[in-house]
Amino acid sequence: MEKKIYTPGILQYIPFFYVIWSDDLVSASEVNIVEKAIDGDHTLSDTEKVLLHSWLQVKNPPKNEEFKNWKQTISNSGTKLIEGETYPLTTFSQKVVCQYHETYPLNEQLKSIEVNLGIQPNHYNHLFEVEVEHSISAQTYDANEIAKILKGSHAPVIDAFQEFLLDPIFNWGIHRNKEDFRHVVLEQLKVLAQKGYGAMAYPAAYGGTGDMEGYATIFENLMYVDGSLTIKFGVQFGLFGGSIQKLGTKIHHDTYLTAAGQAKLLGCFAMTETGHGSNVRGIKTTATYDKKTDSIIIHTPGKNDNKEYIGNALHSKMASVFAQLIVNGKNEGVHAVLVPLRNKNHELLPGITVEDNGYKLGLNGVDNGKIWFNQVKVPRVNLLNKYGSIKEDGTYYSDIKNPNKRFFTMLGTLVGGRICVARAGLGGAKMALAIAIKHALKRRQFNDNIKIQEDLLMDYPSHQLRLTPLVASAYVYHATLDKMMEVYCDESQPDKRKVETQVAGLKSIITWYANNTIQECREACGGKGYLLENRIADLKGDVDIFTTFEGDNNVLLQLAAKGVLSDFKSEFNSAGFSSVLKLLSQQISDKLAMVNPLYSNKVDKEHLYNPKFHKHAFDYRTRRLTYTLAMRIRDYIKKGVPSYQAFLKVQTHLLALGKAYSVELAYNTYIEFTETIEDTKNRELFQKLGTLYALYEIRQDASWYLEQGYIGGTKSKAIRQRVERLCTELRPHIGVLVDGFGIPGHCITAPIAH
């Protein structure tokens, strides 16, 4: 092969051309960036510009011989590639020129190509076969700034709490025996209560600050300490205390709330029953008012009607028991009643039976148990009577006449717990990602070519692809859950039905996301991820059940979908249905008109990265699924198919709609959030994460979009390539992105992360 000597002007472009052409992605818009740079480059002569342009014809790419010349020229220069430079490729190019010619300045046009094409060292660091000085992370972004953005207005609460977590009682350890573990967790709980964290969401009169949003951030942070502690904390203060706060009235608050918040009165939340997992309305426990003694009798009718999986059941002195309230022979629906379980000596009171649920896959520091009540008598005042009470004359009274509405109002007050579970799941996912990625930025993996240094695990495309979209999702879900809690806590908007629907869907997709993420992290760490000391195994066991408790995900998704169907306006019924259908039919036809072949095959970067495209795609999916679902149900109902059977037939369709709706909601909420970020550099980073989330999600459901003709085959492939590309582009910042989660360093005890 003849050795070709290029002019300095040409030579400085050669490493760029070699990188661009050796890659798969040379789209029109990208060629455009390079062309503009060449045109604006005053260091080039006209002849040089012509030559460079001639090497940019997508339809007539440079010959292989030319490539080999380029490569040889670069390799022979013996230039060292330093990944840590601000513009590593531009600097490298300049140095190559200097090897063949005299000193040559850094070229601003090349810098612009490097930035605008998002070329990263891991694109090309093996390409030239030169010595490489590796750099694990770029210094472009500051993890503290990012963490600050995520903390938002809760920063003071979070910072103080993380400081407090330095107390050695929160040190992580392995506790295999459940009694030992439960003891440790109980002690930790008491310390949290003493410091006032338990009562945080309660009014000031009962030791709190009324800060439910702050409480949710604390809850997520507790996951960095231990999953069992998190759930125990949620049961005691959120569910037991929360039921007193939200379903009780002043007398209950005055009697119990302060003690509950201080963990001096331990209690449990006895809702779920063995035979009736997600069907609260169908629970069998009865609370029968006995006028003679002016008391309420709590009773478990059948062997399988016991309360089940009740957290804190073994430590509690009292339970908030959900039961069918029967007054004067009439069932007034489900209500909560405070029932003492044990005396001062912690002996069970008469009529009460408690059984340990035994060992579980995770959360073995939480004392779950079963509870049976055998004709247990409590005073009338123990009824938590905010939404329904028994008057002194022994009659039932409620402001809410419709029993259905009453039931949903009561349940609605507990939606905050559902947001907290999703946040805890998210916390678990962040923790696993931080560990797996810190490990992947340290561990070098073998490759076939023994001449080259072993690569960092994080430099493998498959590793980038398996972890980076999960990091992006964590950012999206963080902002979304923050916003949901804000809406839920907004006193100016008392109707919570919309946010209930939204939370039902989000809790499902986020807890599933958390499980998938933790599993992916376990596998990404190989055998190391399997060892308890590295924390991922525990997270896996603990977070697993989040998909089931506080509402089974499949049930919740159907709830969300039904909420969409009824357009958040009224409960689903055949009267309101036809008008919804008409409305939907209108909207869908409007939208459908916009999807033409040009649109469904648009593959340029500007379009694919544009939030307008993502929003349109998500909106289209939700509407389309709603419309077709409504049409199917209508057809069944017109044929006289019983509505129960009709809903059974469309069950998988409902689940698809519930998911689609939730993803759209998360994306839109996140994009709104990013617009509030003042600093441009950071805002653009957050928006890039949003783009990755959107494209990844569209990709996950590509078969649906393709079936609908919403995207064509070419566009689908382009989206896949863009997802891979974005993962590569984010590679230098991935370390900063997981540090940006703001997990306290002392909580990341996993040896593989260090």
Next chain:
Amino acid sequence: MEKKIYTPGILQYIPFFYVIWSDDLVSASEVNIVEKAIDGDHTLSDTEKVLLHSWLQVKNPPKNEEFKNWKQTISNSGTKLIEGETYPLTTFSQKVVCQYHETYPLNEQLKSIEVNLGIQPNHYNHLFEVEVEHSISAQTYDANEIAKILKGSHAPVIDAFQEFLLDPIFNWGIHRNKEDFRHVVLEQLKVLAQKGYGAMAYPAAYGGTGDMEGYATIFENLMYVDGSLTIKFGVQFGLFGGSIQKLGTKIHHDTYLTAAGQAKLLGCFAMTETGHGSNVRGIKTTATYDKKTDSIIIHTPGKNDNKEYIGNALHSKMASVFAQLIVNGKNEGVHAVLVPLRNKNHELLPGITVEDNGYKLGLNGVDNGKIWFNQVKVPRVNLLNKYGSIKEDGTYYSDIKNPNKRFFTMLGTLVGGRICVARAGLGGAKMALAIAIKHALKRRQFNDNIKIQEDLLMDYPSHQLRLTPLVASAYVYHATLDKMMEVYCDESQPDKRKVETQVAGLKSIITWYANNTIQECREACGGKGYLLENRIADLKGDVDIFTTFEGDNNVLLQLAAKGVLSDFKSEFNSAGFSSVLKLLSQQISDKLAMVNPLYSNKVDKEHLYNPKFHKHAFDYRTRRLTYTLAMRIRDYIKKGVPSYQAFLKVQTHLLALGKAYSVELAYNTYIEFTETIEDTKNRELFQKLGTLYALYEIRQDASWYLEQGYIGGTKSKAIRQRVERLCTELRPHIGVLVDGFGIPGHCITAPIAH
């Protein structure tokens, strides 16, 4: 509404028409079945036939008014639906007629519709709003017959083994403390060894029967007892004993094999190192021949070069240590050397350090540890020298001159272990499915309509869809792994390279399948699935690591893909590559010609259920991915991109090919297997499972098929509907299908399964 009275001839068809039209699936081929039945029905008058035909126009369906008449007629008849009948709908129809008219015979034509359309009671049991006598399972198939087919020629071995497992020492229990747990497992291991099961795969001279295939079935069955026992068994007899058997020569066999098989000599298999997970060739431990003392010195050079996750490390007296063999200063590559670890009193020998790996996510009954060697001297004879030896004169000798080939030959002898791991994963999946499905056939779930009896969990479409394809996959993978072991053990075919490639891919997809299945079963059982007593939690923790050990799945898939690329002929190299490429290019263009728009939109049942379609779809995918992959690599190489970088760039493509290849292999192997089933009824059931597997897998990758234009949107939707339909059709047999796995009843201790 006017009440319409139909003639008996018409009336008997009405329940069928109501079911058919209320459903979504009325394809041309299905209408055809009904039309043929009507034409052949001699009980009908011509007028009646005309009327019935008029109700079968897909483009002009019966009016809603007509539907309501049908429904009212059926409901008013007050007929009870008995699901347990052989032909429940035909019998129901006959009874409806009898309510309005006189006695009327069972109609053979209706029976044929019922069978050929695959109409199942759970399609319609709520539809008529009549009383239903539910039946949990149909009696069409016999679980024992099915189990017998799966056992095949290994039935005597399996039956005897399952009988033996009744020994109370194998009773399942919860062991939280690792020392206690390891002790229990060790005792169980010794009992297995005493009974001869440990030595099973060894020659008769050493206590065995040379039955490696039988050994694999035992291995799977051990998963029904406990995962830790399974892995401990595999380490002691398969890996440690197996390395002596396969890498050693007569002197090693005579000295150690009998004792190893009897568990009198406990040993471990020290291959993996901390820093070099899946890179056996790159391990750092050295075995240096010292001519002066005629001995081999085993040494761990660096702190992180220790052996890692070594099972049996704490109980072993000896280790089979993989190390770089250095003879006269020359590195002869990786060889195995037997190294005593402890003396009779179980004290560590000088120079040896062992550290416990501590608690893990699962398998806590296995004593995994780390091992360091500090200049440990063993006699020359301890080299397992079947493929490479040090002669008396101190020179190295091997029959296999190429060090690469020698290395792969040694590793190849261990492929049996990889099949066993996949089988153990499969066993775990079967166990979880059996528990989840038995539970779903008992547990009734609430529904909104309180008038109707609560449905069985298994009657929900979403539940059918989440579990049934997983059952089908279990059948497919069972037959596939049986076949792989048969090929692997076939002495007449000494070249094992092809089966190695195949097993690499299958181990990956099957262990991933196992993990997904167990997770799905956990969630399908809700909170019950989370309790250890119900076994799924343990299976989850134990099987999890199967995706990583015996080769990380991502690494193995790339191995499989490279095997496909090189057409199983030679190691991948640039010389052989171009001819492979030419060959592939030829084949792909032949195949591509067959995909025309007609084919890509063919949606009739005959086509979609035809194995020819499935085979074609899988074959197309493998070839297409191979071709495009080869083209990409060729382009990179032509441009002078280093092959290491080129392979990095196509990494995700390689993974896709590895999966596609493995799925195709599994399906083809299974279909061949079904053709050997003599009994028609059972064969057809097995083939239906194959169809579900194929359509489910195509559906999983629908976005790819759509992108390629191999299937159109309509076909993609039709496949999705067929998957749901097949799940419903299999619903009455799902109980028998999991019983057909042949798991011993006494092993299914989960309370929820009873």
